[in-house]
Amino acid sequence: MKQILEQLPIVIGALNVGFIQTLKLFFITLIGAFPLGLIVAFGAMSHFKPLSYFTRIIVWIVRGTPLMLQLLIIYYFPGLVLNTPIWGSGESGRFAAASISFIFNYACYFSEIYRGGIQSVPVGQQEAGLVLGMTRSQIFFKITLLQMLKRIVPPMSNEIITLVKDTSLSRIIALQEIIWAGQAFMKGSQGISGAIWPLFFTGVYYLIFNGILTILLGRLEKKLDYFR
């Protein structure tokens, strides 16, 4: 116990550095995947059949294969097969490759949630809009979008919380996020070696952050209540 107390400041310092990477990956994925998911959803719902089929095939591939495999392919494929290592070898290259993988993967999941939300708004409302002489984009932004937002908050919360934990998969391409930082103490890092507890201690970070997210998303849901 005394030993753990002595190690605590060093471990927390290292875990904080790792957690910042986790958070960066989390927010960048959300910023990228929110709009991209909407584009993918429109693609899948398009009346132009080739586009719709093409989008659905992409969604099938991305949702049908493990994210860990996608990370490996996106990071190593350019150098291995195309002979041009576009990511470079530094931390930033690994981060960029992880971001792209996560944005793609999550955009495909989000797209299905968006599609469900959009299609859950009764067709009658769109017809009413047409009768009132609104354009298609007016109908989407003034009638469909806000009702869709309200309906997708619960399933989105699920995905967002899963995303926090999924970021740990990026350690497969040696992105040094918090799990990596915790594991480093098992082998030896900064004078501490053979310590198991930092790895399990990372769970506290995930729990607290997910707790905050749950509260914020709950508030958002309440705020949107007036749509019913």
Next chain:
Amino acid sequence: MKKLTVFLLTLAIALSLTACGGTSGSTNQTDMEYVKEKGTLVVGITNFAPMDYKGTSGEWIGFDADMAGAFAKSLGVEVKFVEIDWDNKVLELDGKTIDCVWNGMTLTPEVTNSMECSNAYCNNAQVVIVPSNMFDKYQTVDDLTDLAFAAEAGSAGEAALNELELNVTPVKTQSDALMEVAAGTSDAAVIDSLMAAAMVGKGTSYSDLTYTVALKNEEYGVGFRKGSDLADALNDFIAASYADGSMLKCAESYGVQATLIEQ
């Protein structure tokens, strides 16, 4: 029918898109020229004291790290250390995200088949880790038959156990193997002796563990991309620094001088 045509057409577009990326000029550049043109030698490592680890000011030090720095200097390029996932070392090399693996790497047949390796520069052994209270019971290889082992997947330790036809569970890293023993989910682990000396016994989380039998002596080497001319250059460099005593001096500062192999 129409739908089928549309489907096939879409598939054709998708395939041609992927095919576009496939063209790339393979130049006749040697690996040495590639590294010199880039100006950096990127060394793939894991955090592995006393070979590669972080010093107090955060820079990478250790016997391997210092030698890698000296080798890069002799080539006239900068050295850059990158932490990698050990399972992916060949992927990293072939994908050109690193230029060499220089991290106390045991020269197993798997390693020498998939990389261009330097001559061995260091000796090491694979040792058996057991709880301290079991130490007296397991003193020779013949005593080990009833134990359930954990060892790093693809490591020399796992190979040695398989050779002896002992019961082994592959785990992700050597430290995971130690955790298995500490948690009682395996009876014993096999890791390399340099690591065992640093990680078990007093002052670690594994103060209840100790090491006994040495299973296999092994040698460390440096791995480059298959067909790389840098391996030969490194052999010359190692021979020269062994001859002028600078390698021994470097080894002494990390306490590994006893393991050096004469060049």
